Amino acid sequence: MTAGFIKHQSHFRPGETMDNLVGAVTRRGLAVFLRLDHTAAAIQAGLDLRPTQLLVFGRAEGGTPLMQANQTIGVDLPLRALVWCDPADRTWIGYDDPLWLAARHGLTEGNPRHAAEALSLLVETCVLQAAGTDPSKPRGAL
Template sequence: MTPAGLITIPSELSAAETMNRLIAEVRAKGMTVFARIDHAAGAMAAGLTLRPTELLIFGNPKGGTPPMQTAQTMGIDLPLKALVWQDEAGKTWLSYNDPAWLARRHGIDGSLESTICLMAGALQAITAKAVSAA
């Protein structure tokens, strides 16, 4: 079962290639990559195992600031995040939070609908390119 507000799409590529393409697409859209966190490497350092699982934190203050001006608690969910992970069958997936769900979570009304729609559209375009072998 998919958690509420989470969009998960399949990738045609390996986890590493999906993440590399995600980073390239984020940068191509003029966004900043703030961090790339390799959870599997962290697990390994602790003597544990974890299938490939990497988190990318990225964004653009021009897009993220207006929602935070309306509801500062939005700062817990921004910058944007995307998780690239591999399931037990070896299939790669890319997951991210739905911006409309985040807006509802923080009580942001329709006054920022265009900003939230732009954020959602950018995420959809970026992630579609990141998971496609074409």
């Protein structure tokens, strides 16, 4: 396991999980900057890759306070989430925890820490809903 990387198994196929994630982040006012299909790129290069997609998303109100405290965190922003299918045909969704990102850049106290906590909770909520594992909703209800 990679430090700071959180993953959850999804109850949906990869494409549906990613569609669910796009819906979850946009409903919360986050912008989707990029939806990258790594599998399609691999196919274009004549290579084989199980379903793998990356979503880049965020909003200035969440990331800017962190960058005001230490601009180096900008290398890790906007936020990203990966959806992939493993060799056992299980779908996963994962992301770098904003709290871990903040700690990586020395933002462990005060307002930057609070901003990272809020982002961490927001991303976890979106990911759990996308995977169909949000405990506050019946399975499959997004």
